[in-house]
Amino acid sequence: MLDIENNHDRETQRRALAVEGAILLLIDGLAARGTISADEAEDMLRILSKSSDFSAARASSSLRIVDHLRRLRAGDGAATPGA
Numbered sequence: 326m327l328d329i330e331n332n333h334d335r336e337t338q339r340r341a342l343a344v345e346g347a348i349l350l351l352i353d354g355l356a357a358r359g360t361i362s363a364d365e366a367e368d369m370l371r372i373l374s375k376s377s378d379f380s381a382a383r384a385s386s387s388l389r390i391v392d393h394l395r396r397l398r399a400g401d402g403a404a405t406p407g408a
Contacts, residue, residue: 345383348373
């Protein structure tokens with residue numbers, strides 16, 4: 326019974342990481358296309374990064390991308406050029 330619970334916990338963790346990875350890619354893509362603003366992307370990424378240290382590490386590269394986008398848009402974090 327304990328082995329089944331451990332397998333279930335591992336599967337749940339694996340799926341959660343996959344969903345988190347997909348959300349990170351989605352946020353990156355939407356921000357890069359200008360569908361959402363850099364400010365909106367940063368807000369979402371900050372929420373994800375608060376869930377755990379591992380999530381914070383995964384979100385850090387996306388936060389760097391958002392920072393670069395903000396600089397490319399002349400510091401305007403609210404701009405959504407592709408929207």
